[in-house]
Amino acid sequence: MSITAIRGMRDIYGPEMRQWHRAESIFRDVADAFAYEEFRTPILESTDLFKRGVGEETDIVGKEMYTFDDRGGDSVTMRPEMTAPIVRACIEHSLLHHSPTLRLWYGGPQFRYDRPQKGRYRQFHQFGAECIGSPHPEADIEIILLAHETLRRFGVSKFQLEINSLGTSDVRLRYRQALVEFLTAHESALSEDSRRRMHANPLRVLDSKEESDRRIAAGAPRLEDFFDEASSDHFRAVRTLLDVAGIPYVVNPHLVRGLDYYNHTVFEFTTDALGSQNAIGGGGRYDPLFAMLGGGEVPAVGFSIGIERLLLLWEAEHGQMATAEPHGIYIIGIGDDARIPVQLIMLRLRRAGHHVVSDIQRRSVKAQMKDANRAAVAYTVMIGESEIKTSTVVLKNMVTGEQQTIAQSEIERVVSQHE
Ligand code: HAM
Numbered sequence: 001m002s003i004t005a006i007r008g009m010r011d012i013y014g015p016e017m018r019q020w021h022r023a024e025s026i027f028r029d030v031a032d033a034f035a036y037e038e039f040r041t042p043i044l045e046s047t048d049l050f051k052r053g054v055g056e057e058t059d060i061v062g063k064e065m066y067t068f069d070d071r072g073g074d075s076v077t078m079r080p081e082m083t084a085p086i087v088r089a090c091i092e093h094s095l096l097h098h099s100p101t102l103r104l105w106y107g108g109p110q111f112r113y114d115r116p117q118k119g120r121y122r123q124f125h126q127f128g129a130e131c132i133g134s135p136h137p138e139a140d141i142e143i144i145l146l147a148h149e150t151l152r153r154f155g156v157s158k159f160q161l162e163i164n165s166l167g168t169s170d171v172r173l174r175y176r177q178a179l180v181e182f183l184t185a186h187e188s189a190l191s192e193d194s195r196r197r198m199h200a201n202p203l204r205v206l207d208s209k210e211e212s213d214r215r216i217a218a219g220a221p222r223l224e225d226f227f228d229e230a231s232s233d234h235f236r237a238v239r240t241l242l243d244v245a246g247i248p249y250v251v252n253p254h255l256v257r258g259l260d261y262y263n264h265t266v267f268e269f270t271t272d273a274l275g276s277q278n279a280i281g282g283g284g285r286y287d288p289l290f291a292m293l294g295g296g297e298v299p300a301v302g303f304s305i306g307i308e309r310l311l312l313l314w315e316a317e318h319g320q321m322a323t324a325e326p327h328g329i330y331i332i333g334i335g336d337d338a339r340i341p342v343q344l345i346m347l348r349l350r351r352a353g354h355h356v357v358s359d360i361q362r363r364s365v366k367a368q369m370k371d372a373n374r375a376a377v378a379y380t381v382m383i384g385e386s387e388i389k390t391s392t393v394v395l396k397n398m399v400t401g402e403q404q405t406i407a408q409s410e411i412e413r414v415v416s417q418h419e
Helices: 014-032 048-052 059-064 083-094 135-155 171-183 192-200 211-218 229-245 289-292 306-320 336-351 365-375 383-389 410-419
Strands: 044-046 065-070 075-078 102-111 123-130 160-165 265-270 280-287 300-306 329-333 356-358 379-383 391-397 401-405
Touching: 014 075, 014 123, 014 135, 014 300, 014 306, 044 048, 044 083, 044 289, 044 383, 048 059, 048 083, 048 211, 048 289, 083 102, 083 410, 123 306, 123 365, 135 160, 135 229, 135 265, 135 280, 135 300, 135 306, 160 229, 192 229, 211 410, 229 265, 265 300, 280 306, 300 306, 329 336, 329 365, 336 379, 336 410, 365 383, 379 383, 383 391, 401 410
Parallel strands: 329 356, 329 379
Antiparallel strands: 044 075, 065 075, 102 123, 123 300, 160 265, 265 280, 280 300, 379 391, 391 401
């Protein structure tokens, strides 16, 4: 039986790869515009990092992690997200000793053993950014604007920004108690999942997709009613800054996010275009996380975007994947005597930095021309018996169809002029 990729893990190739490159380069540019520096962490981390950082009661840690013992007997986990690893690295390398603010971005594969479907994979990829060291709403807004600018530049618009505030950690704790009391009174009408979550992670019941849970959630105590002054002030300031920036948003009081480390602002970019996997990206403030990992009191806020979902949204809005712009040069050799001249011309053009390709199957001229068309090159350079004798080539502009005979020594100059 032939071997296939593991369920929920995809190969990325062909025209889709161009979209990945475009997404990667846009995110790199946006992160640079916001003065964020790239940070790379290992794919494997110690399992405790996520148990402590993401929370034992969350879906991610409870049932989705790729965890195994390595050959030395240590429990290791393939990262399901990047925030805990980044915080681990900041603490490990004392990065905040050198600067009160760290602005970091990252991109790469994440692993969650979730039920695969469109937009949900077991290996997926995220871009993200973390703004570490500031407790102020300006940091929240910087992160939301960075995420928003990425979506804007990528060319998607069918999304909305949902925001909410979980208040200070104190508020969240008091609210949690009240919520558990309320849910206990309605326990028999809750879905099985929510009954299970009710004590371990009661806030998640609020964003359940089950109709029965939604009806009960609608009558649940409101987090906002538990806010102290610090919680209200912070949330108001974030909303004012969003208004000032002209970024539309809706306040969703049921948005709680699935990870334990959040307080104050949480947000998600959601879309109706992708069925049930409606979150393209999300994040929030996570002031408790440094302390949860033994790093003292360090406020921070961040987000991650799912790259696969970003690409699916682009496709839903624009149709199939973007076609490539004509690019590069195809060298067509006519006859056996052309083989060496073709190699020499290619060498020169490649050294001059051009994208150059030729046939390596010794095919007919007609087949080479077909191949050049398929390769969507900007130019073909044709060389046969008479061109070899006169040290010339026939250069064809594949966009305009214009054709001219030029000296071989002129190719770089002519091609550069037009490219
Ligand atoms: P998250 O909401 O778990 O947050 O994931 C962020 C994004 O990753 C989601 O909105 C979605 O686009 C994508 N994603 C998650 N799971 C899958 C999957 N199975 N298949 C495809 N895409 C997926 C975090 O990971 C936090 N670390 C975000 C953050 C950064 N908070 C603060 N800083």
